[in-house]
Amino acid sequence: MSSRKKTILKVIILGDSGVGKTSLMQQFINGKFSNQYKATIGADFLPKDLAIDDKQVTMQIWDTAGQERFQSLGVAFYRGSDCCVLVYDVTNTKSFESISSWKDEFLVQANVKDPDNFPFVVIGNKIDVEENKRLISGKKAQALCAQLGNLPYFETSAKEAVNVEQAFDVVARNALQQEESLEFADDYTDAVNIHVDGDNGSCAC
């Protein structure tokens, strides 16, 4: 590894309680599924080192609690995110309907500079269930994602490890892109500041 600091990508997972956020994270990070996870309180932190093409990055993921009562906590975890994952449960209509309010909530609390271009990824989880238990069709979900700004959409099963890898690959890439654009913006701001400072200096005469 080079001496240069690894790029850190901050990712946050939101969605109603019980949609399977913790299960997805465990599947992604540890490659396993268990029925024994406790409900998340506040948020759990999960780092993962990975390579995107040739670039080494560390993904720092906050797996948040889904109950609405905890939303006042948001700021502590949302700030500085590079990508936001919105999860719903394909067997639960309410969780699907909540997707757009989670998105809004995030944009408000995270204080995102350019909301229209902030990367979100939508995940419909629990597709392993029997056909008759599924209440939200892929078509319906895709329509919503298009309407919310052409958000990438994945259908997963944390239980059977379907599509989890693929979804998080896109999460990582979008987060990296966001992080790099921010870095660029920061450089730009710095340049402006220097310029302003210079002006001040020359005005002191």
Next chain:
Amino acid sequence: MSQVNDYVFSTEESSYPPNQRSLPFFFKNLNNSSHSQSDKIIGASYSHFDRPSGSRSRTSISPERTSIGSVGSLSPRLKTSKALKRLSVFDDDDDWDDGIEEEFLGKETKSLGKLYPDLEYVKPEFQQPSTAPARPVSLIRENYKDILEDPFVILNGLDLQDYKHHKLTELLNADSESLDLNELKKQSWKGLPTELRGLVWQLLLGYIPSNPSRRQSVLQRKRKEYNDTIEQIFNKSKDQIIWHQIIIDVPRTNPSIKLYSYPVIQRLLERLLYVWAIRHPASGYVQGINDLATPILQVFLQSYLVAQANVANLDPDKLDVEILNHVEADTFWCLTKILDTIQDNYIHEQPGIMRQVESLANLTLRIDEKLYTHIKEQNLEFLQFSFRWMNCMLMRELKMDLIVRMWDTYISEFPKGFNEFHVYVCCAFLMKFSEELKEMEFQEMIMYLQDTSKTENWDETDVEMLLSEAYIWQTLYRNATAHLK
């Protein structure tokens, strides 16, 4: 016997500069005193380590003890206890599938039968299961029906000779109009024996009156009231949002403890959580309240079992439904009592928790400025790691048996145990890891703080240390943090 407030240190509060990192300073004091006063025991919570004075060795509270997992200064006896404890079912999730009868065979080992107090959880290892006499053993107390009517009946079954908690039984047996509740609190602070815990909790929470003449009628009325409420509430259409949250949380409650995997227990929890939520519309059900119900449930169930039975591995289907029914009502009422003291932890925006997290940060700044500064420099927010400590009363960080022990003290501090005192306990908890944390960066720190394996080997001694330290911080800083609820 030293009493709750007989802390050995006697230095005036004013002699402590507010910003001092006081750990080494007054802990040194404590050690000195312990040498000079041979019969005094350090910290209230140690008073129950009564043993013959010759063999008595003290747990010293020294700065070195702040390192995790260090057992260096524990007495040999405690080390043994710790080693033995590894054999006990409490430590070992592999015992999940063990039957209760098998579990229970340890009972016969009389020499370790009265395992009070530090060996309480040490189950004598069952040497050769295959050759053991296959005799039917009952987990349930013979006189359980009488205990159901009057919880004090449990005192009749105790072998009082050579009973370590003599003072406690004396208190409870006192033939007076009403109990000396203050003395009872002092006893509870130091930790209660398994079989009397349920009774004492109910008394200290004010659920059963200390006046003997009213006891039975009050209990009857409360249980009836609960059952009537259940009927009323479940006859109406359910609040779907609350109900949904409860039924997805109950199966995720203490998943590593077998007791909670049984449908009867899950239904019981669902009912009492739902009733509580409906009766408290300002907060409703909030995740974490499910956790808080379980120490109470376990302790109350335990009252009907012989002391050596491990309630965690109990098969509740083998219980008389009357027990379950009464335990459910009693749990509901006592949970209500406790939640009443922390209501604003669970209302909109959770102001109680926000305040407690802020207090924790302030205390850290006063007690351990270096740690505080390090946390800030690493951009770690107190809310990010301590929200859960407040919301679930450290139940996610410590094992159930340790939580139960901790609640002896919290309940003796009622009604401040679960709010004000808890913040000091969290503070002591954080300080335990101060040295390690100061060497870490953001990511490592947060991983370390949320990693529960660091307390896996903790036993009651560690928790009692925590409680004693919390007591000290509280004595020193209470006024400085008067804004604390």
